[in-house]
Amino acid sequence: MADIHITRTHKLGLAKARKLALRWAEVAEKKLDMECTYEEGQAHDVVHFKRPGAHGELHVARDRFALDARLGLLLGVFRHRIETEIVNNLDQLLAHHDPLDAFEEGLARHEAKHEGQPAHGKPHAEPHKAAKTPAKTPAKKAK
Secondary structure (H helix, E strand, O other): OEEEEEEEEOOOHHHHHHHHHHHHHHHHHHHHOOEEEEEOOOOEEEEEEEEOOEEEEEEEEOOEEEEEEEEOHHHHOOHHHHHHHHHHHHHHHHHOOOHHHHHHHHHHHHHHHOOOOOOOOOOOOOOOHHHHOOOOOOOEEEO
16 A cells, blocks of 8 residues: 655635635546545535545645545555646646636646546546446535
């Protein structure tokens, strides 16, 4: 097992940080086949995420994001690459005057670049997993 721990400070406040984290959870479910549960709190929120080979939490506070993830044996081999990509993406978002807008722009660019291909780069051979389970609600909120 390999662990990833990333903490980044920001000046978004809880409301904007919450919107960004909720949007990330929605995209993680759709693009990365993650199961995400969002717990909203008074002082901070927590996004619990899991998928085969990885699980963890994203702690969302008014002044920081803290990601703790555990990678399984296969994904653990790519820990450095995964961590570097997360750090680079998060730093770019937080450097932008509107991180949520920057997230949406980056997502649109990524989708345009990979149009017609799933995240792993192979053409779709069958419907996406989420399409098979329409009862699943993205980024479920738990209280």
